[in-house]
Amino acid sequence: MKFAFIIDPIDRLDPGHDTSVALMEAAQALGHDVWVTQADGLGVEGGRAMGRLQPVTLTPVELGSDRWVAVPNWYTLGESAYLPLETMDAVFMRTDPPVTVPYLYTTYLLDYVDPQKTLVVNSPQGLRTANEKMYALQFTQAIPETIVSRDKAVIRATVDRWGKAVLKPLGGKAGEGILFLEAGDRNLNSMIEISTRQGQEPVMIQIYLPAAKDGDKRVILLNGEPIGAVNRIPTGNEFRGNMAVGGRVAAVEITDRDREICRQLASTLRRDGLIFVGIDIIGDYLTEVNVTSPTGIREIDRLNHVNLGQQVIEWVVSALREKRQ
Numbered sequence: 465m466k467f468a469f470i471i472d473p474i475d476r477l478d479p480g481h482d483t484s485v486a487l488m489e490a491a492q493a494l495g496h497d498v499w500v501t502q503a504d505g506l507g508v509e510g511g512r513a514m515g516r517l518q519p520v521t522l523t524p525v526e527l528g529s530d531r532w533v534a535v536p537n538w539y540t541l542g543e544s545a546y547l548p549l550e551t552m553d554a555v556f557m558r559t560d561p562p563v564t565v566p567y568l569y570t571t572y573l574l575d576y577v578d579p580q581k582t583l584v585v586n587s588p589q590g591l592r593t594a595n596e597k598m599y600a601l602q603f604t605q606a607i608p609e610t611i612v613s614r615d616k617a618v619i620r621a622t623v624d625r626w627g628k629a630v631l632k633p634l635g636g637k638a639g640e641g642i643l644f645l646e647a648g649d650r651n652l653n654s655m656i657e658i659s660t661r662q663g664q665e666p667v668m669i670q671i672y673l674p675a676a677k678d679g680d681k682r683v684i685l686l687n688g689e690p691i692g693a694v695n696r697i698p699t700g701n702e703f704r705g706n707m708a709v710g711g712r713v714a715a716v717e718i719t720d721r722d723r724e725i726c727r728q729l730a731s732t733l734r735r736d737g738l739i740f741v742g743i744d745i746i747g748d749y750l751t752e753v754n755v756t757s758p759t760g761i762r763e764i765d766r767l768n769h770v771n772l773g774q775q776v777i778e779w780v781v782s783a784l785r786e787k788r789q
């Protein structure tokens with residue numbers, strides 16, 4: 465089969481860490497043709513989504529002492545062609561957040577991929593529906609106490625009530641803009657003003673979960689089912705566990721509570737075409753649903769001796785076969 469990946473410029477990917485590369489490698493290893501494109505190479509012509517596609521051949525990473533290691537020239541690109549995306553069997557939308565207006569435009573372009581011919585992972589409609597912070601709000605049994613507001617008085621009153629809270633910009637990722645708030649902090653007003661851009665943008669305020677010091681668990685879901693997990697533990701004076709800010713990764717079990725949270729999400733994720741998702745769980749609570757370009761596969765593969773990329777590609781192949789029968 466033919467698999468296209470919409471990625472950030474390939475020379476900026478980190479083959480030892482990035483899930484997109486793990487998925488591409490898995491597709492290649494299973495005998496499929498792998499193509500890459502970027503959001504800026506997409507368009508619509510004659511009612512069909514087009515992409516400037518380039519075939520790519522990868523030299524797979526190898527296991528080093530504490531991470532996957534790639535050779536310096538780990539990819540070779542072939543000649544590019546501007547083709548209808550429906551010439552591909554599946555298209556993985558893997559552009560990194562933030563979700564900007566151009567990102568949203570890309571999802572509108574992807575609406576012009578014929579679903580009878582090509583599976584888009586994740587669904588462009590789903591990508592528009594699921595703001596990575598706000599999507600979790602509907603799972604009221606799974607999330608900790610959380611509000612969304614741009615109103616300083618509301619935010620202050622909430623922080624005063626809870627004592628400790630975490631502020632999250634609604635479009636953030638990788639720990640960016642995440643603040644620890646404490647009642648009585650002399651910077652509180654100022655932090656709210658900066659984060660809401662003087663009340664122009666709503667932010668999320670969530671009760672501080674002390675369990676965060678033991679880690680922020682990433683659970684990978686494939687069509688609503690948990691297939692793997694990794695813990696990210698804050699290091700030094702940092703309260704955030706994100707790998708991008710130095711979080712230490714460690715093997716972790718998927719607990720009964722984690723499975724229960726996944727069960728609460730499963731049918732909604734399927735309805736929204738959110739096939740490949742990474743949820744964040746702190747203690748017993750769901751804190752985030754990552755749908756744009758979830759990561760974690762490389763770390764899970766290394767720590768648990770599994771191959772999640774292969775599982776994902778096999779699932780996509782069988783979903784396509786079923787649809788075409």
Ligand SMILES: Nc1ncnc2c1ncn2[C@@H]1O[C@H](COP(=O)(O)OP(=O)(O)O)[C@@H](O)[C@H]1O
Pocket residue numbers: 608630632636637638639640642670671672673674676680698703704705706744746751752
């Ligand atoms: N409610 C919370 N209590 C304590 N720490 C939190 C809470 N929510 C998030 N964090 C910390 O902030 C980090 C980033 O939060 P998250 O909501 O996953 O946003 P993102 O990963 O998109 O930046 C997490 O890794 C975790 O360490």
Ligand SMILES: [Mg+2]
Pocket residue numbers: 638639744752
């Ligand atoms: Mg997160």
